Amino acid sequence: MVLGHRQTGRDVTAQRGVPVWAEGGEASPRRAALPGECSADVAIVGAGFTGLWAAYYLLKEAPALRVVVLEREHAGFGASGRNGGWCSAIFPVSLDRVRRLYSRQAAVELQRAMNETVREVGRVTRAESIDCDFAAEGFVSLARTPAQLARARATVAAADASGVQGQWEYLDGAQARAVINADGALGGVYTRHCALLHPGKLVRGLAARVEGLGGTIYENTAVTSIGKGCVRTSRGTVTAPVIVRATEAFTPQFAICRRQVVPLYSLVVATAPLPDVVRQDLRLDSRVAFNDLRNLITGRQDELNRLPLVNHASPRWEAEPLRWIAVNAGLRAAVAADLEERLTSKPSRVAALLEKLTGAH
Numbered sequence: 065m066v067l068g069h070r071q072t073g074r075d076v077t078a079q080r081g082v083p084v085w086a087e088g089g090e091a092s093p094r095r096a097a098l099p100g101e102c103s104a105d106v107a108i109v110g111a112g113f114t115g116l117w118a119a120y121y122l123l124k125e126a127p128a129l130r131v132v133v134l135e136r137e138h139a140g141f142g143a144s145g146r147n148g149g150w151c152s153a154i155f156p157v158s159l160d161r162v163r164r165l166y167s168r169q170a171a172v173e174l175q176r177a178m179n180e181t182v183r184e185v186g187r188v189t190r191a192e193s194i195d196c197d198f199a200a201e202g203f204v205s206l207a208r209t210p211a212q213l214a215r216a217r218a219t220v221a222a223a224d225a226s227g228v229q230g231q232w233e234y235l236d237g238a239q240a241r242a243v244i245n246a247d248g249a250l251g252g253v254y255t256r257h258c259a260l261l262h263p264g265k266l267v268r269g270l271a272a273r274v275e276g277l278g279g280t281i282y283e284n285t286a287v288t289s290i291g292k293g294c295v296r297t298s299r300g301t302v303t304a305p306v307i308v309r310a311t312e313a314f315t316p317q318f319a320i321c322r323r324q325v326v327p328l329y330s331l332v333v334a335t336a337p338l339p340d341v342v343r344q345d346l347r348l349d350s351r352v353a354f355n356d357l358r359n360l361i362t363g364r365q366d367e368l369n370r371l372p373l374v375n376h377a378s379p380r381w382e383a384e385p386l387r388w389i390a391v392n393a394g395l396r397a398a399v400a401a402d403l404e405e406r407l408t409s410k411p412s413r414v415a416a417l418l419e420k421l422t423g424a425h
């Protein structure tokens with residue numbers, strides 16, 4: 065993924081521990097912490113996209129509401145300020161599974177709502193003058209093996225069969241390479257329902273807009289427990305009849321939520337600025353999001369892959385060893401699925417099993 069110099073104007077390789085999206089590589093100016101006890105109509109825990117969009121829409125709907133956002137670090141500290149910048153309608157659960165769990169109508173409505181959300185983010189950021197480099201040019205997933213090509217065709221067919229015709233378009237090799245000129249692209253799938261944006265600019269702009277609408281964001285305020293009508297923090301207690309917990313991957317840190325969410329890692333790599341000739345050759349001057357249809361990694365052994373940081377295993381969680389084993393088994397199964405596809409040139413049965421277990425497609 066290229067988050068290159070065109071957006072940042074600086075050497076991304078020099079930023080240790082600071083997301084590339086942080087302004088000037090520095091931490092954003094901090095807001096005040098909660099000054100003590102207070103009451104609100106709505107208390108929101110976490111100032112990422114979930115918490116801030118919730119605050120934004122509440123205040124647009126009911127401007128008189130007293131909305132307080134409590135953030136342990138600073139707005140955008142979590143995944144919202146360090147993600148890949150895809151604003152997409154790609155759901156990690158196949159529509160077919162949604163159809164089986166609910167109904168065909170529910171699957172269609174869900175997909176339409178996600179498509180609409182991409183447009184809504186564009187509309188709101190324009191209307192609110194939040195400059196976040198929003199560009200809705202779609203997403204392409206490249207197939208580079210016959211098995212991946214078969215999955216590409218299946219993706220289009222499954223979406224059409226689920227009642228969302230045209231959600232995915234099949235690309236032959238020439239069409240795929242016309243979008244992203246990757247080596248060995250045999251074809252792929254394209255959806256127009258995806259935009260690229262600068263998540264750091266969006267999360268900072270959104271936080272400022274929430275304050276402009278009358279909301280209050282307290283930073284450096286760690287919520288220690290959430291009870292009925294009351295949020296206890298390191299700085300005092302907030303009473304509110306409505307509490308929104310918007311802590312995503314941090315959620316298991318609350319004792320009563322320990323088993324609700326399994327945080328998985330996801331990696332974003334920012335390259336050093338690419339020479340113009342390379343960008344032009346690969347057709348990276350467009351703002352189309354892209355990946356390929358591999359399941360997580362290649363399993364290739366070369367000098368880079370043998371470096372000690374590759375496949376470094378973090379210490380396991382003390383509380384849930386079984387969960388840890390299951391999660392890692394799933395990740396390895398994805399690697400095995402790629403190997404199976406390489407050997408058989410057919411869509412992997414392991415991947416199909418994984419889909420059943422995780423719901424992902």
Ligand SMILES: Cc1cc2nc3c(=O)[nH]c(=O)nc-3n(C[C@H](O)[C@H](O)[C@H](O)COP(=O)(O)OP(=O)(O)OC[C@H]3O[C@@H](n4cnc5c(N)ncnc54)[C@H](O)[C@@H]3O)c2cc1C
Binds near residue numbers: 138152286329331
């Ligand atoms: C590497 C990576 C790449 C990704 N790429 C994409 C992408 O391209 N497109 C996409 O749509 N999604 C992507 N995601 C997922 C997406 O970024 C997240 O799903 C989304 O940002 C979650 O937003 P959130 O507000 O729910 O959580 P967060 O952004 O994590 O916000 C939660 C906030 O809660 C705060 N908090 C936690 N505990 C407490 C506490 N006790 N008290 C007070 N505050 C607390 C945290 O400090 C944090 O700021 C990516 C995720 C990762 C990790």
